[in-house]
Amino acid sequence: MLVDQYNPFEGKMLQILDQEGNITDEKLLPEIPDEELVRLFKIMLYTRVIDRKALMYQRQGRMLTYAPNEGQEACQIGSVYALEQRDWMAPAFRELGAWLTRGVDLKTLYLYWYGNEMGSKVSEEIRILPVSIPISSQLLHAVGLAYAAKVRGLDEVSIAYFGDGGTSEGDFHEALNLAGVYKTPTIFLCQNNQWSISVPKHFQTASETFAQKAYAYGFKGIKVDGNDIFAMYAATKEAVDRARKGEGPTLIEAYTYRLGAHTTSDDPTRYRDNTEVEAWREKDPVKRFRIYLEKRGLWDEEIEKAYVAEKEEEVEQVFADIEQNGGTAFDDVFMYQYAEMTPILKEQYAEWKAFFQERGML
CATH class of the missing domain: 1.10.287 (Helix Hairpins)
Structure with a gap:
């Protein structure tokens, strides 16, 4: 199993697609149909278009405070793609790619950041909890959903998204302890983007990894290249399968980076060096996935230009409608x-x- 092969105590991190778009180990490459690979990449591009447009709208005073996602698309899309429709997702507030992959429509997402309460209401067929601003409170909700499914004999799992800063909250430890004791079918997805607002990882914990924290609570953890969509899918799929078989929870540390600000109320230039940002930009999840698809003959520059232009127009139309009719x-x-x-x-x-x-x- 990957979770044993990539033991965080041994300094290992799962990677399948490197930053140059090469497969590091063909045996680990998940079997995903070509048409699905293209669809996932389109979601990734769509996420980035929506994200950049939202930043622009906020800077123009047309949208409320917004939490950028750039750089974290692969860890969100790759992980949530491993779930089934019957499974539950408990997000924090920086999960745009996961929301889109699960089927939440753009209007709903933008309504939330526009300040309209209806932005928290999604179709009952899409099992996603509302945005959770209090740090790590959603982890206990995810454990509760999973425990309820287990008690009722339902074949359902839950996944909770949170950041590296969330591991310092009491709710994180309570949720992991409860999940470990009752072996709930829960996946804890820590998006370690290196910064919790202005607090770097080395001030957040003395542990070498966040993944190893799982073992204190009686279950397994794994550190994954969060900018590698294949590694994120493979690790999450294994965790989901193990959870369905009654083998309990898994903690996945997605090692990634927040290229933008924590939110539009934040100025990251005050606490981090731009050379660090540029070094991580070379590991861009969109860039490496694009290179891989181009090598496979599944994508090219002209297709991308047309698709991005189409989505930019769509986003502008949706937001124009919200400005006209989306008042709270x-x-x-x-x-x-x-x-x-x-x-x-x-x-x-x-x-x-x-x-x-x-x-x-x-």
């Missing part, structure tokens, strides 16, 4: 927090209505 009905802030409004919320809602009625604004 203030009632939603009260109505959709709980299934039924709590007494305190009802009181606050009444105060809000009275305030605006007195001023003739309702």
Whole structure:
């Protein structure tokens, strides 16, 4: 098994596709049909188009604070591709590629960052929890979903996404402990992008890897090249298969890099050197996957130009519609927090209505 072959205590990291677009070990290459490879790359490109457009809209004052994804596309898309529709995903807030792969539409995603409550509502057929801003709280939700599935005898797994900074939260340790004790079918996906806002990895933990933390809780962990879509898929698929067979949880450390800011409220130039950023840019997940597909004759520059132009136009049309029709009905802030409004919320809602009625604004 990969999880044994790439023991984090031995300083090993799983890689299948290197930064030059070469396969390092053909035996490890997952069997993915050519048409699916192209589809996954298109999702990767689409993610980057959406991401860059969102940054532009935010800088123009047309969108609220946004969390960029550039550089982390492979660890998101490769991992979530290993799930089935019946499985659950518990995201943090930087999982654009995973949301798109699971089938969340662009309008919903942009509505969230636009400040509309409906951006948190996805189709019930897509098993994704809402964005979790409190760090690592979603890990316990993922364990709860997995434990419920196990108790009910359902063939379902859950995956929780979080950053390296999330491993310093109590919820991280509580979730791993609970998952280890009850052997829940949970995959913990740590996107180690080297920086938790302005805090570097070496101030986050004294451990050599984040993957090794799994062993303290009685299950396995593996460190994976997070910019390698094949390695991310292979490691996650194995973890999903093991979970379905009752072998418990897995912690996957996706070794990647946040090329942009933590959010649009952050200035990364104040705490990291640009030479570091440029060195990681050479390991770009989009670049290496593109080279691989071109070598296989599955992709070329002309196809990419046409596809990107098409998606840019689509994104612009979606956002234009949101600007015209996506304003938040203030009632939603009260109505959709709980299934039924709590007494305190009802009181606050009444105060809000009275305030605006007195001023003739309702």
